Amino acid sequence: MLGLKKHDTQLLIIVICLALFAPFLLNPFPADSAMAQFNAGYPDLMQRFAIFGIFAIGFNLLFGLTGYLSFGHAAFLGIGSYSAVWMFKLLGYNIIPGMILSVIVSAFFALLIGYISLRRSGIYFSILTLAFAQMLFAIAYSDLIGRFVGTPITNGETGLQVYNSDPQFFHSAAKPDIPHLFGQKMQSTYTLDVGAWSFDFNFGYYFCALVLIGMFYLAIRIFRSPFGLMLRAVKSNQQRMNYTGLNTKPYTLAVFVISGMYAGLAGGLMASMDPLSGAERMQWTASGEVVLMTILGGAGTLIGPVLGAGFIKYFENIFAKINDNVLHSWFSFLPDGIENFMVTLVHPFVGKGWHLTLGLLFMMVVIFLPGGLVQGAEKIGATFRRKDGKSDDAEAKAAKQRNPAAE
């Protein structure tokens, strides 16, 4: 189907199902039950799942295929956001021009940064990308360009947003005053109540999900193309590449730009869901986050980055919400002393301490599942197959080959 092999088609169908049924899948608990706080099916968070999924897929094209670890990818995300907001300010709230500009501008920056950074490889490449990203962050945060031209470009600490005084050339009273797609508001949500359950269907989320599916399909095509093969060859042995008459530079630069465009698109979508853009989006912690997502999910695998992005965003939003009151209600069946003790014990790992939990999980994944969550799923799959009596070593070997890092 669509020029894909069976295995890839299955993956695409899985992603399509996950994306389309996310409002159900993420809201498994009745709305007023004690478990409701583990529900993640609200529009804001679902949009973020899809957006960071796109971001991580793009990052994985660079890191997973060529092994070049960019530590400044959030810069492109921020650039995409700023570009989109500028389109809202100048043209109006339709998101299409904003998204187009965010991809173009981030491609331009990726070309520039990639051209210079790709002169080096390994840790030096990472440091160069980090340096560029931090410079861009500093420029955005202090609105350096804006101070030169006399009008805010990134609007410094406040962040760039749309004001009533902005030109908004194509805006008219008939059109919504928030981001929309040809009149259809990104915010509009339809809530479906089924018994005790409630499911939110948000237009913005479905728009992001469609873009995610499209970008995932594109990533599969790139992975399986001769171009993708060349990129994996770059990761494997650059020396042999050079002595096989292949120029590695344009290959790495091309994928760096593609990857930057994915990030820019994610940034544009982010601004389309919430029409403001701040410099913190470009900070190095944000760049580190996408690295974590990709490695946690499984670098170099197709679906890994999507899973990793979902996993981290879920933790960030759900674990962070658990406070002491919630903990007390969980342990209330215990005698008072033990209850307090348990709360004290768990307290550092939830709420503001969710990073601690994430860190521990990340360590465990890297140590026990170097191939990420995808490798975990493969292991489980292999165990079931062995129980069926059909398993043979060849399959285990094939799984291992797909994840050379596992060895």
Place this chain on the structure above:
Amino acid sequence: MAILEVKNVGKRFGGLQALGDVNLNVEENTVHAIIGPNGAGKSTLLNCLVGKLIPDTGSVMFDGQSVLGRKPFEINQMGISRVFQTPEIFGDLTVMENMLIPCFAKRDGAFRMHALETIANEQDIVAKAEEMLVDMNMIDKREMHAASMSRGDKRRLEIAMCLAQDPRLLLLDEPTAGMARADTNNTIDLLKRIKDERDITIAIIEHDMHVVFSLAERITVLAQGTPLVEDTPDKIKGHPKVREAYLGETQAA
């Protein structure tokens, strides 16, 4: 006609004169061996031919064109393929994928943005890679992880990858180093077959005299960065200067 002409090539690393004044002609469709003791400058010379090093003096002409100042990938595209001392293959890829890459490089040149094509649809490339694997008797290993093969198989794959580009000159840097006797003999047989079946010039650097004398039609002996003698294998065998270079300068006293 000489396909490769090396004239007055010199290379110095700091205080060490690695290559003095090397003159060497490799005739088309011959097997030319370059031998010499450790530190004679064999590898430096080879690196000057493929663009890894740029000689300080002299010129290197391949088929009438200078290779100096060109990058390794450009020199490869001119028709020079190199086999390394330790097999350089794409260890993370399968054997078939390893074979596909030189086939693409041959057809599409140094770079092509074929991001939306599918490998399976490139029938001419796939057919050529398969044909090469059949020829090398490796078709049963096509889905194998290249890094997990034996040393001998890796060498065979590397040679196959070089041949897939139909090079005019094949450079081999100690192709049997660290190999078991059986693997060495297989490699010799393979190289003999390549020589017989193809229009190809082979230049080989080798320590193992058994390999050299089984294959070479011309031999150049290199010592301390300068060629001592160049002759046919029979004459090289008994040459006093060669013995001197290999056994040490005992007569000097």
